[in-house]
Amino acid sequence: MPELPEVETVRRTLKNFIIGKKITEIRIHYDKIVSGNTDTFVTALTGQTIRDIDRVGKYLVFILDQDAFISHLRMEGKYNIVDASKPLNKHEHLTFVFSDGTELRYQDTRKFGRLELVNKVTYRHDLPLCKLGPEPWDADPNAIYAKIHKSNLPIKTLLLDQTIMTGIGNIYANEICFTMKIDPTTPGKRLSKKRVVELIAVSKEILAQAIAQGGTTIHSFDANGITGLFQMQLQVHTQKICQICNGPITKEMVRGRGTYYCSTCQKKKG
Structure with a gap:
């Protein structure tokens, strides 16, 4: 998508x-x-x-x-x-x-x-645009924290919720979790305000990098025949080996979405 x-x-x-x-x-x-x-x-x-x-x-x-x-x-x-x-x-x-x-x-x-x-x-x-949350560039950390700090849902699932922050889909949610070194199944309530600030900053950085590369072309995306190049920079999504620790990348379903992560770099806490 x-x-x-x-x-x-x-x-x-x-x-x-x-x-x-x-x-x-x-x-x-x-x-x-x-x-x-x-x-x-x-x-x-x-x-x-x-x-x-x-x-x-x-x-x-x-x-x-x-x-x-x-x-x-x-x-x-x-x-x-x-x-x-x-x-x-x-x-x-x-x-x-x-x-x-x-x-x-x-x-x-x-x-x-x-x-x-x-x-x-x-x-x-x-409707339907009024239901969307802010894009990461417009997100208020306090408002985002208020939406997720009581949630038991995985942070990966919360990143995909367009009413919290809009624009992030499966590919970039995987990349954001990897960059933050956070297990994608970590409940939202585990994130401190400091980590929510980091979450927004990482989201902005990764999306900006992807825009600069014309997006990610994995299957069929193109813009009038112009394909994106960000797939060359993907660190975890669709990857087999972690570029940081050289360990295997795991793929599993998290709330029905294919999720890639490194179990070493994104170690579960608590």
Whole structure:
């Protein structure tokens, strides 16, 4: 699933190609790809020009003249910018036709992604974005500590909770736990305020490094054909040998999510 660095890479890439383009037609090839009424979505956006692209956590926000729409890529979503003459592939489920003869196509092998019409002015305060916690750069350590200091849930699970801090997914949660040398199954209540400050700082550092590398490409992520490079810097996720102690990396399920860790460097305490 694309996480904050991958979605930010998509945002920056798309801005180079589609800002200022006018939508002349919208073709929906799979109705469920749009949340809400598809006719309303098409009618509202047709004829408008794309003015900017924002990002909130893992959501893209396309801002037009009068309206906006959000896009969550989920597991396999991606955007292709192509000439209108290019044949539609079977996994492209929505097409924005531009006045210059190009098209923006939403592709999603698993069909899990969703687009939704939202208010251009208030989208950050409306559903579904209002339920999200702050991104690590905006996180208040005291507020984060207050949310987790009584929790028995593993810190890995809490990192994936988008209502606590948004943008972190499985890959970066594994990397954050490894960098902090904390066992991913450690209950949130075990973290002191000092460790929560460290948690936020490490989260910011790792996400920033990943953004600088264009995200992580492990399976199918790309941004209009541009793949990320952060997978070359992964210390624990999908790794076999720990780069610190040369011991084996363990993979096990933590609350249903594949979790990589070094049992030597991330030794359980207490």
